[in-house]
Amino acid sequence: MNSIYESRIWKKFGNGKTLHFIVYTWIFATIFNNIADKELTKLLNANNETIYTYNYSFGATGLILVIPAALLSLLIVIVLVKTRDRFFPRLTTYKVIVFLLKLIKLLWKAVSLLGAGVVYLAFIIASLFSDGGGRSSSGGGSYHSSGGASGGVSNNSNSREELKKKSEWKARQLQKEADYAYKHAEKQAQYNIKSPHFKSRLNRADSKQIKANEAAKRARNL
Known part of the structure; x- marks a missing residue:
């Protein structure tokens, strides 16, 4: 019974789609592995002060990236192809893959820019607080009683010079x-x-x- 059920699934999926699934999985796994190696290499050399650079590689561990690649391939082969055949019969699978790669690249750039913007904003806020604290401490010596006005001016001057x-x-x-x-x-x-x-x-x-x-x-x- 199970063999009959499996044979029906195989016929429904088709040999052509199976080949597409394998090819897409291999392509996406290779792309994901190259992107991961490149970004981890940048991270590894971010604070490297020597002239020599280090290249990071997942190696055999990169096989774990086959899982998201297979899921993406399955999405293309089953869902997107069926949607294309129904609503966009003139749209080829190649155009779908190109669109997805462009979308992934755009999302990656958006996340990178967002992260850089957050870091830059945090730096600005920290510098503003730092400047405000220094100025408030330097101006604190200007408030004294009228009897000690000359001493207050002297202390304020010394504090300003020290700052x-x-x-x-x-x-x-x-x-x-x-x-x-x-x-x-x-x-x-x-x-x-x-x-x-x-x-x-x-x-x-x-x-x-x-x-x-x-x-x-x-x-x-x-």
Whole structure:
């Protein structure tokens, strides 16, 4: 009885769809594995200060990605093909696959941009709180009794000078970090300028330089 039932399912699914399922699963598994290796390599080398880069690979563990690839292939073969045959008879399976790959790429970019935006927003909020705390502490010495006005002005002046010195020291430290990052970006360029890690290191150095410039500007305005 089971063999008859299985034979009916096999006939309903069809040999052609089975071949499509296997081919799509292999293609999607390969794509997913390459994307995972690429992104994990970026993550592995995010804080790597040496000129040498490391490449991450799932290896045999990447076979686990066959599961989502098989589910996506099953969706294409059964649901999307049936929907195409019913509503879009002129639409080919190739166009469906291209559309899905573009959709996955678009969703990946959207998630990446959203994550970068959240990190940038958190950095801005943290810097605003940091600046507000420094300014409130520096202005706190201006409120004293009328009898000690001269002492209050003196304390306020000393506090302002101390804050300026701290800000200048912080700006110098940030500039050193930026120079250090540029130095390693230059070494990476000499090692392999076509590597994607060179662009990543250069962007990191530019980001540190922007922070150093902002800190220097705040120190000058004190």
